[in-house]
Amino acid sequence: MKRTEIGERIERLQARLGASGVQAALLLMPVDIFYFTGTRQNSALWVPAKGEPVLLVRKSLVRARAEGLIGDIRPFPSSKELSGLLGSEGDKVGMTFDAVPVAQYSWYSKVLPGRSFVDVTMIVRELRSVKSPAEIEMLRFSAGKLASVFREVPDFLKAGMREVDLAAEVEFRLRRIGHEGYVRMRAFNQELFGGMAVSGGAASYGFFDGAVTGQGLSSASPQGASLDAIRENEPVLVDFAGVFNGYIVDMTRMFVIGSLDAELRRAFDVSLEIQEAVRRAMVPGAIGEEVYRQAAAMAESAGFGGNFMGMPGEQSRFVGHGVGLELDELPVLAQGFAMPLQAGQVVAVEPKFVIPGKGAIGIENTFVVTENGGERLTELSDEIVVL
Numbered sequence: 001m002k003r004t005e006i007g008e009r010i011e012r013l014q015a016r017l018g019a020s021g022v023q024a025a026l027l028l029m030p031v032d033i034f035y036f037t038g039t040r041q042n043s044a045l046w047v048p049a050k051g052e053p054v055l056l057v058r059k060s061l062v063r064a065r066a067e068g069l070i071g072d073i074r075p076f077p078s079s080k081e082l083s084g085l086l087g088s089e090g091d092k093v094g095m096t097f098d099a100v101p102v103a104q105y106s107w108y109s110k111v112l113p114g115r116s117f118v119d120v121t122m123i124v125r126e127l128r129s130v131k132s133p134a135e136i137e138m139l140r141f142s143a144g145k146l147a148s149v150f151r152e153v154p155d156f157l158k159a160g161m162r163e164v165d166l167a168a169e170v171e172f173r174l175r176r177i178g179h180e181g182y183v184r185m186r187a188f189n190q191e192l193f194g195g196m197a198v199s200g201g202a203a204s205y206g207f208f209d210g211a212v213t214g215q216g217l218s219s220a221s222p223q224g225a226s227l228d229a230i231r232e233n234e235p236v237l238v239d240f241a242g243v244f245n246g247y248i249v250d251m252t253r254m255f256v257i258g259s260l261d262a263e264l265r266r267a268f269d270v271s272l273e274i275q276e277a278v279r280r281a282m283v284p285g286a287i288g289e290e291v292y293r294q295a296a297a298m299a300e301s302a303g304f305g306g307n308f309m310g311m312p313g314e315q316s317r318f319v320g321h322g323v324g325l326e327l328d329e330l331p332v333l334a335q336g337f338a339m340p341l342q343a344g345q346v347v348a349v350e351p352k353f354v355i356p357g358k359g360a361i362g363i364e365n366t367f368v369v370t371e372n373g374g375e376r377l378t379e380l381s382d383e384i385v386v387l
Contacts, residue, residue, distance in 0.1 A: 001038050005132060006069040009036055010053055016123045017049040023091040024048040025120050026108065029099050031184055031325045034246065035128055038069035043076065046086050054085070079111045089114025096121045099186055129322055129330040130344040136368055136377075138247040139324070139346055143366060143377040146242025149173045150253055154385055159232045159257045164217065166197040167225035170240055180243045184326045192327065195240030196224040200231060200359050211309040211316055211352035212237060212360040232258040235359040237352075241327060248323045249377055250348035252364035254384040264361045265384075267353040270302040271362040272382060274351035278319060278333065282347065282367055282374035288320075288337035295319040295333070295351060307353040320349040323366060345369045346377070 013036065017025055027033055027045040033055070034040040036047065041064040043057040056076040057064045065073050077085060087093060093112065095105065097119040109117060131139065149170060156169045171194055175181065183192045190209060198214040206213035208223045216222040230236055239252040254268065274295045281291045296319070299308035309316045318334035321327070323346055331337065331345055347369065352362025363382050367374030 001069065001134070003038075003069040005134060006036065006038055009127070010047060010070070012127055013047055013123070014049050016127065017047070017094060017120070020094075020120070020123065021092060022049060022094045022118060022120060024087050025094040025124070026086065027096065027124070028104055029096055029186075031186075032096060032124055032128075035325060036070075037064075039064045039067035040246075041067075048087070056085075082111045083113065086112060087115060091115050093117050094120030094123070096124055098125075099188075125330050128324060130342050131324060131346050131368070132344070135247065135324070136344070136346070138245050139249055139366070139368075140377050142242040142244040142247050143249045143251070143379065145177055145179070145244055146174070146240065146249060146251055147378060147380040148177070149240075150238065150251065150380055153238060153253070153255060154387055157230070157236065157255055157257065157387060160229055162227050162229055163197050163199060163214070163225035164227055166230065166236070166238070167195070170195070170197060170238065174240070174242070178244055180246070183241045183243060183248060185328050186326050187328050190328065191223075192241070193221075193224055195238075197236065197238050198225060198360065199236045200228065200234045205311060205314065209316055211350065211362065212239065212354065230257070233260070235260060235264055235361050237360050237362070239364060241323075246325050248325070248327050249346075249366040250321075250323055250327065250350070250364055251366065251378045251380070252350060252352070252362060253380065253382075254361055254363070255387065256384060257387045260384065260386070261358055263355060264358055266302075267304055267307065267355065268361045268363070268384060270299065270304060271351040271353065273302075274298050274319070275349055275363050275365065275382075278349050278351070279367055279374035279376070282341060282349075282369045283371060284341055284343045284369060286341045288331050288333045288339060288341065289335055291333045292317070292319050292335055292337075299351070299353070304353050307355055309352060311354045311356060319351055320347045322346060323348050341369045343369055343371065347374070349374070 025047045047053040058076045098121040206222045215226045236255040320333035322329035350364035365378045
């Protein structure tokens, strides 16, 4: 990451703050701080609508100064000093209300008296959603690394091994080539351990807001791979995020040991058709919810409407989600998301079906929004791998 790119990000944020009548933003979420400074240390970032930003660091100041790409990086002051450093009474100060805990909001309200705090969540998230050429190359790098491990799955997938053993093999290989482990998610009450490897008829039930969740290892961790054995003639869904240099891509591939049920195979063919229709629709100006409706209509027309994006009655209402420094960025190809797509946004498209008693099946790839439709980053054959 270059200092010039960080400077451009700050300038775009300042322009949006000024246009909204907000005097400054106080950013507390680590991933936002990283995006606007180049360092992820325990700190708070003050970005005035006019003037130079200031990063106030609790720990580690040494590392923040070594990594940070803004000019003013200081130790975090005492609470008594903050009010004199950060703006003036009467200022409107932006915070990302989607993610800042109430306790933090209350503390800053106390130590910065006279300021009114307003929500700048959408400003920050919209700015972050449009990726620069440098960011797209980092995402492309992550995609290449992730695909390299997916190619190895046929070497170790065996009948009788447990789902967790398959997941562990994937995780081991990813970590060995530099996968960072963190799969950051912004949404409250959502968490993810790297990805999942699930099979058979119990592939989708749980709290996670996705088409396929897996049953996990306990009721305290009800998502992902389980201790169940992988059997012949059942679909095996491998869905993992690749995280390198902080940037996340998402990919799913299907495997089967033996032969696949005809209904599942037909549903898979429909998922490929939906993926291609969504890819073609991913142009600047397209509306996310309209793209989702098109996908849902295709599923319905094929006779799988009740199985699209989850178990019947527990379906997720999206077909694609933004990725970048977090797994759940903007835009979302979802019901209720009416914002137009922008060139440079990056979306994981994942049309999937869950057929009770038979299992989950589908595809997922990560695409960049361009004038010519989605440009694919996750380069690996979509076909089901039959062993």
